[in-house]
Amino acid sequence: MSSNSKLEEIRKWIYDCVKCSNCKWLDEAGGHARSCPAGLKFRFESYYSSGKVWIARALLENKLEFSDSVIQKIYACPTCGNCQELCGMHVAEHLVEIFETLRAAAVEAGKGPLPSHKAFKESVDANRNPYGEPHESRLKWIGDLKIKEKAEIVYFVGCTAAYRRQEIASATLKLFNRMGVEFALTPDEWCCGSPLIRTGQIAGMKEIIEHNMKAMQDLGAKRIITACAGCYKTLSKDYPKILGRDLGVEIVHITDFILETVKDGTLKFEKESNETVTYHDPCHLGRHSKIYDSPRELIESVPGVKFIEMERNRERAWCCGAGGGVKSAFKEWSVEIAMERIEEAEKTGASKLITSCPFCKTNLLDAATAKNSTLKIYDITEYLLEKL
Ligand code: SF4
Ligand code: SF4
Structure with a gap:
């Protein structure tokens, strides 16, 4: 024993x-x-x-x-x-x-995690995000845009979109507006805790979960929407497991949410596209959450688009290399993994590589830059916004 x-x-x-x-x-x-x-x-x-x-x-x-x-x-x-x-x-x-x-x-046992993981835990404790950024500036990207104080739909932004990939947070907000969705979000959102769970730093997770859930339920949340694959897995799978109970609210990934509005005719992609695109399944959305079809259906609902799968796709997709604390602790290897994905995407002849996770986008961008690739990397929210 x-x-x-x-x-x-x-x-x-x-x-x-x-x-x-x-x-x-x-x-x-x-x-x-x-x-x-x-x-x-x-x-x-x-x-x-x-x-x-x-x-x-x-x-x-x-x-x-x-x-x-x-x-x-x-x-x-x-x-x-x-x-x-x-x-x-x-x-x-x-x-x-x-x-x-x-x-x-x-x-x-007092032997883990690696030093870079300890650093982001310290930042989550001090700043409520792993990036060392001030908590107060979490919603800086919103500018003057007015957000409802209460709504049944709450947007959980996530740290990567809030601090590093603000174009995804902005695109998500614009899509909500185009869909006519009334939504709220909280300036006191804390890191969902995914980087901590993935690296074994789970002490304190209950406090994070209880804080986030209370903050969103205080806004009136019945459906929580996120455009981050990591936040989605953490909220939908890890939160109920750690708490040992159902959250009492629905957690929805943005691709499932947008697809509902495309199917009921609320959202239409008007702009004709004559380009070839491919799609990278984020591990947290695909293998870990089994959401494979919604992003593909959305991309294929853009008129004229030619969608080509990479050789390894869906359940068998090659990872972008950023998850599990690898991006911070093994920087070069992480980008090396993503470079293999860029090569695979290039082989399809696509001009755009679309994904549905801010963290995947970051690593794929780093790899495309390292390889001098002409491939354009998009999050699905940005891509769909462009086609309205
Ligand atoms: S595939 Fe075989 S070797 Fe690999 S984890 Fe499963 S049982 Fe073990
Ligand atoms: S890197 Fe290898 S061992 Fe780790 S989760 Fe992926 S397939 Fe499994």
Whole structure:
């Protein structure tokens, strides 16, 4: 029996891995396509999902300690979930949960997380965002625009859109206005906590959740809309799990929300498009939340658009490389992963690569710049706004 309570939580799953290695490759087109960014980069079994599951077993059985080498391996993973789609054992649906719990166990043991993760936790504690920006300037991007004080629809902006990708927050707001949606948002929104959960820094999460939910329910929220894949997964999946109860409000990703208004005829894309575009599934929206169709239906509802899939798409999409704390702790590798996605997008002949997550957009932009790519990177909100 391990003295680490977090390791005990995953005991029920980790003896199910049979080391078959199905999680390592996509068996497609008569060959083995690349699927696990971590294993493919670092080339040792311990970086693949099976390796991390067996690390968990050895830690639980006190045959291994959280050495620097073990810490490196458990944090060198963007938690993309590709392995979950490929594994055929019962452990499959728990793999990412196992990796995140391993990280929480490392934090509990006083050995994790990595220094850059500690820095963003300190910033979330002090500023309510991981970017070191003042909390008071969270809604600076709104300018003079008047927002309703109360509404049943509340827009949860998220830190990346509020501080780093304000064009996405603005596009979302403009789309709400064009849809005639009455909505509210709160200047006292806190970081949703995704960066903390992904890196095992879960102490204090209940306070964050209770604060955010109260702030939005005080506005009258019945439906909470977010245009961030990370916030969406955190609010819809992690919040109820951590609280152990239903939130009592509906959490909706912007793509599902806009699609409703396109289907009922409220929103129409008037501008003819004669361009070829492709779409990158954010891991948190696709594999983790199973939202694959709404973004595609929206893109294909633009008149004249030619939509081409990348070779690895939907459940098998190659990760952008930014998630799971990888963007902050392994900067170069993170962009390297995204460069592979840019190359794949370029092969479709598309002039625009559309995604539906501010964090994916940031990393794809960094990779496109590093590669001198002519591909234009769009968030779906910006793309759709352009077509009204
Ligand atoms: S994680 Fe699943 S697919 Fe991978 S080795 Fe273990 S059982 Fe096989
Ligand atoms: S989550 Fe992604 S990077 Fe991590 S082990 Fe699974 S496939 Fe590899």
